[in-house]
Amino acid sequence: xxxxxxxxxxxxxxxxxxxxxxxxxxxxxxxxxxxxxxxxxxxxxxxxxxxxxxxxxxxxxxxxxxxxxxxxxxxxxxxxxxxxxxxxxxxxxxxxxxxxxxxxxxxxxxxxxxxxxxxxxxxxxxxxxxxxxxxxxxxxxxxxxxxxxxxxxxxxxxxxxxxxxxxxxxxxxxxxxxxxxxxxxxxxxxxxxxxxxxxxxxxxxxxxxxxxxxxxxxxxxxxxxxxxxxxxxxxxxxxxxxxxxxxxxxxxxxxxxxxxxxxxxxxxxxxxxxxxxxxxxxxxxxxxxxxxxxxxxxxxxxxxxxxxxxxxxxxxxxxxxxxxxxxxxxxxxxxxxxxxxxxxxxxxxxxxxxxxxxxxxxxxxxxxxxxxxxxxxx
Amino acid sequence: xxxxxxxxxxxxxxxxxxxxxxxxxxxxxxxxxxxxxxxxxxxxxxxxxxxxxxxxxxxxxxxxxxxxxxxxxxxxxxxxxxxxxxxxxxxxxxxxxxxxxxxxxxxxxxxxxxxxx
Numbered sequence: 148x149x150x151x152x153x154x155x156x157x158x159x160x161x162x163x164x165x166x167x168x169x170x171x172x173x174x175x176x177x178x179x180x181x182x183x184x185x186x187x188x189x190x191x192x193x194x195x196x197x198x199x200x201x202x203x204x205x206x207x208x209x210x211x212x213x214x215x216x217x218x219x220x221x222x223x224x225x226x227x228x229x230x231x232x233x234x235x236x237x238x239x240x241x242x243x244x245x246x247x248x249x250x251x252x253x254x255x256x257x258x259x260x261x262x263x264x265x266x267x268x269x270x271x272x273x274x275x276x277x278x279x280x281x282x283x284x285x286x287x288x289x290x291x292x293x294x295x296x297x298x299x300x301x302x303x304x305x306x307x308x309x310x311x312x313x314x315x316x317x318x319x320x321x322x323x324x325x326x327x328x329x330x331x332x333x334x335x336x337x338x339x340x341x342x343x344x345x346x347x348x349x350x351x352x353x354x355x356x357x358x359x360x361x362x363x364x365x366x367x368x369x370x371x372x373x374x375x376x377x378x379x380x381x382x383x384x385x386x387x388x389x390x391x392x393x394x395x396x397x398x399x400x401x402x403x404x405x406x407x408x409x410x411x412x413x414x415x416x417x418x419x420x421x422x423x424x425x426x427x428x429x430x431x432x433x434x435x436x437x438x439x440x441x442x443x444x445x446x447x448x449x450x451x452x453x454x455x456x457x458x459x460x461x462x463x464x465x466x467x468x469x470x471x472x473x474x475x476x477x478x479x480x481x482x483x484x485x486x487x488x489x490x491x492x493x494x495x496x497x498x499x500x501x502x503x504x505x506x507x508x509x510x511x512x513x514x515x516x517x518x519x520x521x522x523x524x525x
Numbered sequence: 526x527x528x529x530x531x532x533x534x535x536x537x538x539x540x541x542x543x544x545x546x547x548x549x550x551x552x553x554x555x556x557x558x559x560x561x562x563x564x565x566x567x568x569x570x571x572x573x574x575x576x577x578x579x580x581x582x583x584x585x586x587x588x589x590x591x592x593x594x595x596x597x598x599x600x601x602x603x604x605x606x607x608x609x610x611x612x613x614x615x616x617x618x619x620x621x622x623x624x625x626x627x628x629x630x631x632x633x634x635x636x637x638x639x640x641x642x
Binding site: 178213285287349350351359360361362363376394397415420422423424425426427428429438440441442444445 | 529532533540591595640
């Protein structure tokens with residue numbers, strides 16, 4: 148691995164010229180030997196840790212590197228270095244938010260607006276510290292040194308935007324609108340959301356911080372967390388924003404749809420014997436994802452995820468035969484349609500209105516909340 | 526009665542359930558009871574994990590429970606008992622013909638896989 152031989156045997160150069168020369172040399176190494184991943188990584192790592200010094204020359208050279216080699220690993224490292232160069236972390240309220248260097252003011256303001264809107268419209272606080280406390284409260288058998296290692300993490304703008312989109316899905320039963328819904332007599336099951344670095348794998352003395360949990364709902368604190376593992380992960384959708392909306396809708400479902408678990412079991416064609424047990428009934432409509440086959444609660448949350456993000460996929464399936472996960476799920480689609488309608492109070496009978504007075508007389512005494520609709524219309 | 530059903534790894538079993546008689550679900554094949562499954566609800570609500578442990582001689586082997594990420598399933602296969610608990614509450618109980626742990630894992634238990642969301 149060759150890295151920095153620029154300037155050898157030549158007249159002294161400025162620091163910047165040396166750095167540019169090193170990059171050019173690295174480029175040649177990569178192009179000619181095709182084994183210089185490590186060298187490129189060192190150089191890019193240097194750039195990434197020296198963000199304040201990064202120049203347009205550096206960025207240009209990185210681009211040249213990217214164009215002239217085809218190694219995906221190196222491209223990934225370059226992308227990370229670029230992202231690092233162009234991002235910074237700001238504080239908004241109690242939260243850290245990663246914003247673009249070149250759009251710092253606008254994105255900071257946008258983050259602030261999203262957080263305020265989620266609080267005032269939906270009654271949901273962005274409060275990562277609360278989520279950390281929620282994890283500690285729920286994982287009571289885990290060693291203290293593990294729970295003490297839990298830490299909040301900065302939000303990305305894509306996450307905040309996806310969170311705002313996801314909450315629209317449940318708008319009729321959130322915030323002030325809930326008082327006009329059929330859920331008005333039950334306390335709102337979701338009041339805060341947090342971004343946390345890692346979750347915990349099991350609630351036992353052997354429990355450890357994990358690297359696989361994307362999101363998790365914590366009933367005790369009516370909170371759910373999004374974890375670092377979700378960053379860039381797309382297990383269900385090709386687009387990361389869709390995935391984030393889906394993950395949020397899923398986690399919210401564990402709180403907001405929990406009242407409907409038993410109804411869901413009854414509505415799914417006998418696939419479930421109860422919330423925890425599959426029946427084995429031949430040909431029964433199966434969950435829309437493999438993950439939904441864990442239990443009926445996960446099935447409902449996966450159903451909600453697909454209904455709000457890719458409703459056509461929920462109806463038509465993902466190519467699997469009936470009775471196996473990813474099959475067409477019209478019953479589950481219908482369940483979501485009905486549950487949304489069920490949030491609205493019955494519309495009272497409209498008074499008789501004569502045609503001659505129609506233009507100046509109200510025709511209904513009820514103003515139902517907005518019917519939840521799949522995300523295609525978000 | 527539902528013929529040709531399944532309980533986790535047990536396939537082609539007949540399912541018997543009469544809630545007016547018992548909350549338990551019974552799975553039978555070849556004229557032999559293969560599983561008595563007591564789901565969550567009133568029947569297990571007043572039972573604690575410690576009480577079950579005391580009856581069967583200890584907590585048993587821990588497994589991932591299909592009920593959720595924070596839940597644990599404990600099996601004393603040689604005693605023919607397994608149960609799932611979460612936050613100190615029993616979620617379901619399984620009673621089955623005693624067998625080795627290996628046989629339980631092979632014939633009955635199905636790992637739900639990690640809960641990641």
